[in-house]
Amino acid sequence: MFWIWSDVQRLHHFLRLISVFPSEMERITCMSLLLTAVVSSSAGAPRQYHFVNQTLNWTEAQRYCREHHTDLVTISDIQEQNDIEQSIKSSSDPVWIGLKSTDTWIWSLGDPAFYTEHESQFRNWGSKQPNGDGDCVYMDCVNYLKGQCYYRLYIIDIMWICSSLSLLRVVPNL
Template sequence: MHHFLRLISVFPSEMERITCMSLLLTAVVSSSAGAPRQYHFVNQNLNWTEAQRYCRENHTDLVTISDIQEQNDTEQAIKSSSDRVWIGLKNTWIWSLSDPAFYTEHESQFRNWGSNQLNGDGDCVYMEKDGQWHDLDCSQTRHFICYNASSKGFVSVQEKKNWTEAQKYCRQYHTDLASVRNQSENQQIQNITTVKQVWIGLHRLWVWSDNSTSTFTHWKPNNVYTRQNCTLIVISDEGRWSDEDCSNQRPFVCYDDKLVLIRENKTWTEALRHYRNMDMDLVSADSEQMQRRVMNVTSSASSAHVWLGLRHSCTVGIWFWVNGQTVCYDQWASDYDIDLDKCDETVRSGAIQTRDNHWISRPETEEINFICIK
């Protein structure tokens, strides 16, 4: 009976009323899907990069910690097996324009540092008139270069701002601060630069290995950042975090996530049918914790929207999840397109927007990426 209920839920016909009521009943009698994440302490001394590679090959990634509960879960996985243990947070140079579709392979890693120029002066980057790059305190003011996607070209702005102000200006009037993907673009910026130094879009941030958007931190109080680029959890210091040289060898914690982003474009129904045959299901973001999990995996999507396991029934007049829950917790966009009078048109399903992680209503015939849960 359980499999029959799951099967009929894909059809937007006269079965909708039965489907919705059956799903609600299933949610009552079915056991919980369980926590979407498992933690694995690896008692093997590796440097941070080696630990990252090990986790990606054998699990999902080095551990990301999004809240105090996950902090506690990570500590529980370590127990007293070791004191200083790698986690997935690293201080990394990234471009302000973060859209992965903007870069082909390795282009986001192009650098043109001058000799002795990467010396820890700051977390933002300017280009010299000779084309060499230098790091500098982001609060300093410089002229800057924007990138304009419409013209597919660079724009030299003849006023001084700090890096953050320059970023805001470029995003408001163009697309973003300039990314430099190769030597040719480096030369293009040199050609239009009339001053000695200009900001470009490269800056340094603490970034999780799995590209999670989590902003949770657990640094020890009054932690003095020594510009070591990788992060440890220190069990003897109440599990507080500390920065350390990435080349040091430490044990580490990996995680397995049951959420999987499928970078294939399918309709909502195609996605549901295909992956149920693989013992997976479209994800139900029915809690704040699950929403955070979903947000963490959408950053590498190849479509602007990503299907969730969210469906609208015109017959019953409600939105419901494929796991059987009605929608109590929600993250609808303030201007989402959900006119319930459109019931004579294409059946509506729910998707998450990759740019701001809000939900929107889309025709279920649209072909986009989707997120499944194992």
């Protein structure tokens, strides 16, 4: 038996549950160790990329990624961008990534535990971008654009890339 958290919100729910049973010190100790491990090991966690050769709008693509993987892909630096480009080199079409605008540009997997400050700020905007034409971001990997980011309205259907984070597994010793 093991536990995997791909969403830190689930961890917070579990912590609230544990607080209801304060006499169970073993579990509280286990959770404090888990919390420390999640924070220390999740920034820069290894990611797998999953190119989906179907078309959906950004919101539907995000839902698919969250149901089948972790989330839409996030890009933390130029090396990761190059890795993503390699994973979709068979496609010349743009793909949704997990960058969106609310009032500022944020990654859809927005929990700060998954990024260093520098990683959460990585953007490789294309020429004259962002320009006010949308609220969700796609990456275009055609040779002359080399993975630059552009944004569009979320309602347009294009392909997308999911990522799966390799997170901490806790095996209880019962």
